Amino acid sequence: MSKIFSKISLVLSLALMVSLLGVASLPAKAADETLKLGFGGALLGNNASYGLSNLYGIEYAIGKINAKGGVLGRQVELVQEDDGCDPEKGSTAATKLTSLGLNLVLGHTCSGATHSALSVYGDSALVISSSATEVSLTESGDNPYFFRTTPRDDAQVPAQVDYIVKKGFKRVAILHDKGDYGLALAEMARNLLNGLKDKPDGPKDIEIVLFDGITTGDPNFDDTITLVASKQADILIWGGYYSDASKLVVQMRDKGVATLLIGPDGLYNNSFITLAGAAAEGVLTTGQMDLSNSDAAKAAIEDHKTRHSEDIGPYFFYSAGATEALLAAVEKVGNTTDLEAIKKHLNEDTVDTIMGPVRFDAKGDVIGVGFSIYEIKDGTFHEIKL
Template sequence: MKKLLFLVLAGIVAATTAPALAQDTIKIGLMCPLTGSWAAEGKDMKQIVELLADQVNNEGGLLGKQVKVVIGDDGGDPRTAALAAQRMATRDVAAVVGTYGSSITEASQNIYASANIIQVANGSTAVRLTEKGLPYFFRTCPRDDEQGRVAVKTLLDSGYENIAILHDNTTYAKGLADEAKKLLDKEEDVNIVFFDALTPGEQDYGTILSKMKTKDPDVVFFTGYYPEAGLMLRQKMEKGWDVPFIGGDATNNPDLVKIAGNKAAEGFRFLSPPVPGDLPTKEAREFLDAYEARYQSTPGSIWAVLAGDGFRVIVEAIRQTESTDTQKMADYLHDEMEGFPGLTGDIAFNEKGDRIGDVYRVYRVDADGNFVLME
């Protein structure tokens, strides 16, 4: 009888204290690729957001509560992302950061929109993501139409006339390839001698490289991701084909050099917002110092740092509105956030949820595998 009474009392205590404990935290979700070919990006995203959450908690929390990061692994795959978003939407999160990869983000967009959850993407640059009129979608990264303009300027300034464009049929890569082609088609002295797609995740791109080589391009503009770019750089060197490659911003990851090797990667150029080491702000320097002290390394690419900016703007919206109400936070981000000191520079959003005023740069891989900003 005593045992039964104890169990009943324990159940009552648990039932009454569980909601109170839940109310002591503010949950912010993070969707990232912890598995799959983009796991390096996901690892950095997780480490950055957890570091920033700890800093918020060490400074007293948010609205008098501790922040808890809820992780969802999207696997770098649209189907996995949709399932991860469905689970995340049931976990009482105030907002969600992520993810990396436009097609992966697109698979989650409508799920979060239907659940009235703010989503702040960090590496999803496809134009159409913010052309849908979703009121709770934002991104801290720039758009591909801007990247397309910078890509074309880089190609023209380099004097290339016969250009091959290679993508991978993902939302991001195909969109960027189309943007570049549309602009290049207006140039009288430029010929698009090749426009096609590879299949991501393969281990041998000899066939597509040979196919491009027959078209004798002056340059290859590859709009896909760093694993495939690194592999092609190595394999074209093995074939003795010395055509220059220029990559889009999804090739900005140190693993590109690990895959290709320093010799094959040397001279490769890519477009990107500033890499972490080139970030000029006080906030960035303090953050990078804290990251290195905790993890004994620096973030691999800018996209993970942009996830940190996503977390920071969510925290700022909650602070300024003194609320986790989705509509109040969204109104603040759309209409009132201006010049917020992000890790990657000042942040504001337009009516579509796009970041205002970010600028692409051109980087070159040197002989030691370093990413060097080109003036």
């Protein structure tokens, strides 16, 4: 009796293992009715608002293109995978997308996850990101099929340093969130500022009084603020995202520390103003150029409001533009698999998109889009010219 029983148990447990392995749940790779694009980005977790901003733009662009008949006679469909801005999840998401047969991907959201995902895609997928700004993604040459419609970090930090020099600030404090994005920005700022002394006509007396990191997610930055205040910094360069920055600036103003804050595109987000409230006044950020003034853009914003309660976020137009450029190239090439041909078109053609004319240089960076400096006044971002 027990012999039979254990035999049955054997079979049952085997079945359990096999079913867990999900061999049965492999998707069939039949000829698709729809043209599928992949999306990898932060949809869940703390950084979800960046990812969602990307997603909204893509969905909007796809909606418009589908309404006009789609691409190559097929409707466009988006397959989403969450990566939570985490490198490990980024690689899992990338693997999932490639195993589904997708070789055109819009993503990822954060630079670290993009790095990790690209190592999975290799040369089997063409990837366009609209928010990963870390320089080496395109500069290193390791990723020939990677493009981005957002300008890079080495465009925004010089703008910040420029501002500091022009306005005559002398004592500069630099803080970062110890993350891949924030630290890279902070170090770039430090190197540039130090390098000013070597320039023949540069100011010699700008001093970096503090270079330190905070722990992201910490509720209370009082001690760091005390440190900043004790160094009597004129201006604070922040490398990181908006949630820490908003806490930082709120607590600074609470303690009566009036040091000016200048931050990167991570702060160029209405959520920053909402969270920081009155303390956001006077904060400077470098952000992607404001593209919301064209009629097309305004129509897009109105359309978005009817469907979502969150606002479009900073990357909406950049991701929409990426989508439009990609699909235009695919239309020209005639299929979704000849990545080399698609790449050629992206490099050579200028596509008119909601973000303006889009073309990519040999490294994969978008041409003609840059950063502006914004100041927050009366609760909104105002572009300032130096």
